[in-house]
Amino acid sequence: MNRRAEECDLEIMLSSGASPSVEARDLVVRLGSFTLGPLSLSIPPSEIVCFLGPNGAGKTTLLRALTGLTPRVDGTISVLDCDPATRSKSMLRYIGIIADDPSDLIEELTARELWQLHAIIYSRIEGSCDEMLDRADQLAEAFHFVPPDAPIATYSYGMKKKTQIIAALLQTPTLIVADEPRNGLDPFGIKTLESLLSDEAERGATVIVASHDIYWAERLSDRVGVLIRGKLLAYDPPQAICLHSESLAQAFFRLTESP
Amino acid sequence: MPHSSSRLLLIFKLSRYVINSWARKSGFTFRQAVIGYLFASVFLFSAAFVAVLIFLPVSDDNFFFSPLFATPLLLTLFLGGSFFGLLTLSLVRSVSRSFVSLTHLPIETRLLTFSLSLPIIVLSLTPMVCLSPIFVRVISVSFGRSIFFSLLLISLVWLTALACGHSLFLVFSLLERPSHPTFLVPFLSIASWLMLASASIWSFHRIAREHLDSDVLHRFYFLLWPAFISAASSESVVTPLVALAALLGLCVFDWFLFGSPALLLSYKSPVTHIRVPFSLRGRLLPFRLETIRLLRNDSILSWLASAVLISSALLVLMAQSNHATRSEIAPSIAFFIPQMVAYPALFARGLSQRERPYPLLVGFSPFQWSYSLLAAAFTISLLCGIPFLAGSAVLSGQLLLLPLGVIVIVWVTSIAGIIGFVLMPNQKNAGGELVGFVLTLLVTTTGGMLVSYLTGSQNDLLIVASLGGIGLAISWIPGYIETRRWNVTTGISVSSRFYNR
Numbered sequence: 001m002n003r004r005a006e007e008c009d010l011e012i013m014l015s016s017g018a019s020p021s022v023e024a025r026d027l028v029v030r031l032g033s034f035t036l037g038p039l040s041l042s043i044p045p046s047e048i049v050c051f052l053g054p055n056g057a058g059k060t061t062l063l064r065a066l067t068g069l070t071p072r073v074d075g076t077i078s079v080l081d082c083d084p085a086t087r088s089k090s091m092l093r094y095i096g097i098i099a100d101d102p103s104d105l106i107e108e109l110t111a112r113e114l115w116q117l118h119a120i121i122y123s124r125i126e127g128s129c130d131e132m133l134d135r136a137d138q139l140a141e142a143f144h145f146v147p148p149d150a151p152i153a154t155y156s157y158g159m160k161k162k163t164q165i166i167a168a169l170l171q172t173p174t175l176i177v178a179d180e181p182r183n184g185l186d187p188f189g190i191k192t193l194e195s196l197l198s199d200e201a202e203r204g205a206t207v208i209v210a211s212h213d214i215y216w217a218e219r220l221s222d223r224v225g226v227l228i229r230g231k232l233l234a235y236d237p238p239q240a241i242c243l244h245s246e247s248l249a250q251a252f253f254r255l256t257e258s259p
Numbered sequence: 260m261p262h263s264s265s266r267l268l269l270i271f272k273l274s275r276y277v278i279n280s281w282a283r284k285s286g287f288t289f290r291q292a293v294i295g296y297l298f299a300s301v302f303l304f305s306a307a308f309v310a311v312l313i314f315l316p317v318s319d320d321n322f323f324f325s326p327l328f329a330t331p332l333l334l335t336l337f338l339g340g341s342f343f344g345l346l347t348l349s350l351v352r353s354v355s356r357s358f359v360s361l362t363h364l365p366i367e368t369r370l371l372t373f374s375l376s377l378p379i380i381v382l383s384l385t386p387m388v389c390l391s392p393i394f395v396r397v398i399s400v401s402f403g404r405s406i407f408f409s410l411l412l413i414s415l416v417w418l419t420a421l422a423c424g425h426s427l428f429l430v431f432s433l434l435e436r437p438s439h440p441t442f443l444v445p446f447l448s449i450a451s452w453l454m455l456a457s458a459s460i461w462s463f464h465r466i467a468r469e470h471l472d473s474d475v476l477h478r479f480y481f482l483l484w485p486a487f488i489s490a491a492s493s494e495s496v497v498t499p500l501v502a503l504a505a506l507l508g509l510c511v512f513d514w515f516l517f518g519s520p521a522l523l524l525s526y527k528s529p530v531t532h533i534r535v536p537f538s539l540r541g542r543l544l545p546f547r548l549e550t551i552r553l554l555r556n557d558s559i560l561s562w563l564a565s566a567v568l569i570s571s572a573l574l575v576l577m578a579q580s581n582h583a584t585r586s587e588i589a590p591s592i593a594f595f596i597p598q599m600v601a602y603p604a605l606f607a608r609g610l611s612q613r614e615r616p617y618p619l620l621v622g623f624s625p626f627q628w629s630y631s632l633l634a635a636a637f638t639i640s641l642l643c644g645i646p647f648l649a650g651s652a653v654l655s656g657q658l659l660l661l662p663l664g665v666i667v668i669v670w671v672t673s674i675a676g677i678i679g680f681v682l683m684p685n686q687k688n689a690g691g692e693l694v695g696f697v698l699t700l701l702v703t704t705t706g707g708m709l710v711s712y713l714t715g716s717q718n719d720l721l722i723v724a725s726l727g728g729i730g731l732a733i734s735w736i737p738g739y740i741e742t743r744r745w746n747v748t749t750g751i752s753v754s755s756r757f758y759n760r
Binding site: 068069070071072085087089092093097099104105106108109113116117118120121151 | 551
């Protein structure tokens with residue numbers, strides 16, 4: 001482990017609840033011809049933040065930048081008081097990432113084997129492997145998901161998504177980053193996911209979600225960010241965003257349709 | 260029904276789409292892929308031409324220009340071509356899933372399948388075309404025929420071989436049921452190919468026994484069937500016109516086989532349902548993880564099953580030969596078996612996503628993961644190859660062949676690993692699979708010849724030890740490639756600059 005990562009270890013241990021979980025200043029990310037930012041934002045602990053925006057607005061790019069999976073060209077990011085690009089093991093232990101495409105999972109493993117893999121890796125830093133596997137079972141029960149004893153490649157899209165969500169949450173993370181987590185879930189799964197994310201925020205975790213469901217975002221989140229063509233046009237509580245509109249949906253369309 | 264010119268345009272555009280997709284999956288642009296292909300083809304053709312001019316001078320006593328050499332060369336072409344036929348059709352089937360959405364467009368299925376397979380046809384024929392100067396020269400001088408006739412004869416042999424391979428694969432694809440494991444079709448096709456090969460060799464064997472003395476046999480050991488040479492084909496009854504007609508017929512037949520809709524419909528997930536009794540718990544977690552992944556992939560399983568089948572056949576062949584022949588062919592077999600079993604290293608990297616492989620997302624370092632992947636592939640190759648290497652060592656009475664074979668596995672694994680990390684062949688990147696396969700074969704073989712030339716040694720132990728040493732010395736390269744790729748994905752080099760602001 002390099003020196004920077006060791007510093008991160010220490011900072012995670014020492015980080016108090018008062019400092020923001022995520023802080024970005026003048027962040028600029030470039031992917032080919034697309035540029036995200038410059039944008040600045042701060043997300044305190046226990047908050048649920050939802051990013052809305054049309055396709056190609058930069059939601060996934062922002063989430064990847066926050067988890068150190070897309071290089072930034074300018075600005076700074078601090079996630080749990082660490083530079084996400086270092087992707088130190090100690091930082092990853094406290095982040096639960098639900099990527100947009102569940103087919104990127106290790107499809108040769110069964111769901112239980114994948115959860116076991118996560119539990120073994122995370123328990124090396126903190127926690128008990130068996131406890132994490134018990135939690136995975138509880139989460140599966142909450143989703144009414146009985147994982148087949150077969151490789152993930154043979155699962156339906158929704159089953160893969162549930163496998164992915166459980167893998168991301170079994171270590172009780174401090175920060176949850178979820179890109180389109182509702183995709184492929186049945187109505188019962190969506191309801192379970194909503195209550196799970198709320199419970200996690202109540203426990204003290206920070207939840208960052210990218211979604212296309214405005215109504216879900218309005219109901220679930222403490223703060224909403226609206227991204228259009230790589231710019232963060234609004235970043236406020238839902239009530240503040242729809243101050244001059246009847247609903248968040250109306251405010252969203254007004255923002256996106258304005259030149 | 261589209262106009263014929265628009266059909267041609269459609270075939271061209273769809274083929275371009277396939278090449279583009281392969282190039283992107285290997286991390287190249289379309290232009291880079293095409294330039295690379297042209298460069299490699301010109302290089303191979305020039306090398307073959309130079310080899311003809313420098314190494315194959317015509318003289319009466321030149322062994323390479325005798326029917327005794329030319330006939331088994333044709334036999335080798337036939338057996339190699341039919342095996343290549345199996346391989347290429349298997350690749351067409353594997354690539355079909357990526358383009359299944361195109362079947363919803365108003366395009367004839369046969370036209371679509373043909374367009375998707377065209378790049379694979381071109382790629383698979385390229386090495387044959389590039390090496391044709393050597394074959395044409397040998398056949399022409401050996402049998403005293405014109406260059407045109409020799410070219411026809413070689414094309415006939417190669418196309419017949421491809422058609423045989425394609426037919427075998429297609430028959431088993433059509434007989435396949437959804438409940439069958441994916442590796443069954445390649446396995447049965449290889450088994451049938453072995454029967455075809457045995458029948459061909461046996462027919463030569465009977466004639467050759469009467470014509471050859473043991474001195475000539477020694478010079479053929481590298482072809483693996485030294486006892487199966489015939490001088491009979493010098494009295495060929497095939498006229499150029501008949502040959503040309505047969506050639507056209509074979510082209511049409513092959514077109515039908517390649518364009519079979521059965522290939523598009525018969526795709527199945529490459530992840531097998533076979534359970535590997537192997538736990539993630541314990542030491543060496545990334546190694547365990549990658550071992551499980553490799554053993555649950557049907558493409559790799561079918562490759563290993565084929566390698567086991569061919570190795571078994573070679574051992575049976577050895578057991579049937581007399582002691583002198585066994586001693587002659589044993590070193591070749593000890594070099595050939597590692598060539599076959601070490602290919603999991605080529606396909607291993609392609610199992611994971613290109614920029615964001617899952618093991619790196621959960622915290623393994625690129626170097627740790629790359630070494631684990633290579634170690635897993637090496638272990639599987641070793642377990643697969645050792646029984647056959649031991650068998651050939653015992654049968655020939657040369658026990659040293661076992662450690663030498665293991666060292667060759669190290670060499671091939673390293674080369675295949677590097678090529679696999681660059682090209683990342685997988686079921687959606689059939690071009691990468693084919694190019695990777697040919698490239699690994701070329702690099703490992705020419706590497707062996709080069710080391711032999713540079714050391715100026717006839718000592719097998721020294722040559723193989725040098726290859727093993729080089730293999731170990733370059734085993735860090737996949738880790739380096741992966742680290743570079745991961746650094747680009749995460750921007751780790753720029754982040755440290757900005758974080759300390």
